[in-house]
Amino acid sequence: MGRTRHDRFDCSPGCAVEATLSLIDGKWKGVVLYHLMSGTMRFNEIRRKLPNVTQRMLTKQLRELEADGLITRKVFAQVPPRVDYDLSERGRTLEPVILALKTWGDANMPSTGSVAA
Amino acid sequence: MGRTRHDRFDCSPGCAVEATLSLIDGKWKGVVLYHLMSGTMRFNEIRRKLPNVTQRMLTKQLRELEADGLITRKVFAQVPPRVDYDLSERGRTLEPVILALKTWGDANMPSTGSVAA
DNA sequence: CGGAATCCCGTAGGATACTG
DNA sequence: CAGTATCCTACGGGATTCCG
Numbered sequence: 001m002g003r004t005r006h007d008r009f010d011c012s013p014g015c016a017v018e019a020t021l022s023l024i025d026g027k028w029k030g031v032v033l034y035h036l037m038s039g040t041m042r043f044n045e046i047r048r049k050l051p052n053v054t055q056r057m058l059t060k061q062l063r064e065l066e067a068d069g070l071i072t073r074k075v076f077a078q079v080p081p082r083v084d085y086d087l088s089e090r091g092r093t094l095e096p097v098i099l100a101l102k103t104w105g106d107a108n109m110p111s112t113g114s115v116a117a
Numbered sequence: 118m119g120r121t122r123h124d125r126f127d128c129s130p131g132c133a134v135e136a137t138l139s140l141i142d143g144k145w146k147g148v149v150l151y152h153l154m155s156g157t158m159r160f161n162e163i164r165r166k167l168p169n170v171t172q173r174m175l176t177k178q179l180r181e182l183e184a185d186g187l188i189t190r191k192v193f194a195q196v197p198p199r200v201d202y203d204l205s206e207r208g209r210t211l212e213p214v215i216l217a218l219k220t221w222g223d224a225n226m227p228s229t230g231s232v233a234a
Numbered sequence: 235c236g237g238a239a240t241c242c243c244g245t246a247g248g249a250t251a252c253t254g
Numbered sequence: 255c256a257g258t259a260t261c262c263t264a265c266g267g268g269a270t271t272c273c274g
Contacts, residue, residue, distance in 0.1 A: 109133060236273100244268105248262085
């Protein structure tokens with residue numbers, strides 16, 4: 001999306017808005033963070049939640065989230081491999097924001113899937 | 118950006134998150150919305166708030182926000198022209214979300230401009 | 235003043251194949 | 255299982271010029 005990954009925020013006070021956005025911008029970051037709010041998840045577990053994501057993209061988004069300190073990545077030295085993803089401390093502080101996005105979407109977006117039965 | 122402007126959200130419950138994000142994603146939309154929370158603004162007035170935006174981009178972002186029903190555009194038939202931008206009803210409901218983004222950014226992002234003196 | 239029209243480019247994101 | 259490695263392209267975004 002959006003901005004060229006972490007480019008400088010030249011803006012005035014509203015700057016913080018874009019700064020935060022830059023972290024959760026990325027086609028799948030929002031959903032990933034959302035799902036991780038429910039707890040630890042393995043790679044394919046997350047993947048199953050995003051039917052149309054490719055491994056490449058999911059990996060990339062996860063790595064960026066990790067680089068931004070929002071999630072942690074725990075690799076288990078075993079065969080077959082196992083990698084656990086979790087929200088980091090910092091990531092948890094984002095929960096209200098994610099929830100705000102989700103809540104608004106549910107309430108104001110047409111057919112987001114969470115349509116009342 | 119993120120996502121290819123309003124592409125389908127194939128995701129599960131977290132979908133709403135991306136749906137909301139798709140509306141405020143765009144390099145300047147967040148800030149624009151933020152500033153409009155303070156009240157009506159003319160084109161160049163907004164522009165002055167975003168030192169590095171080009172007219173083309175600002176126009177584009179404003180048009181998209183308008184198309185998404187988040188802001189209103191009032192054109193005055195006079196010379197020189199005058200165009201007022203406002204948050205729409207729907208746009209106002211986004212305020213909590215924008216504020217959440219801004220608040221988190223201020224608290225968790227390094228040098229966003231709002232650094233404590 | 236508030237745009238529209240052009241031209242141009244980087245990169246986010248996808249498709250596919252291979253691997254420890 | 256959880257990734258890399260390549261290749262490819264659409265489009266988000268910028269620079270510049272012209273217009274009512």
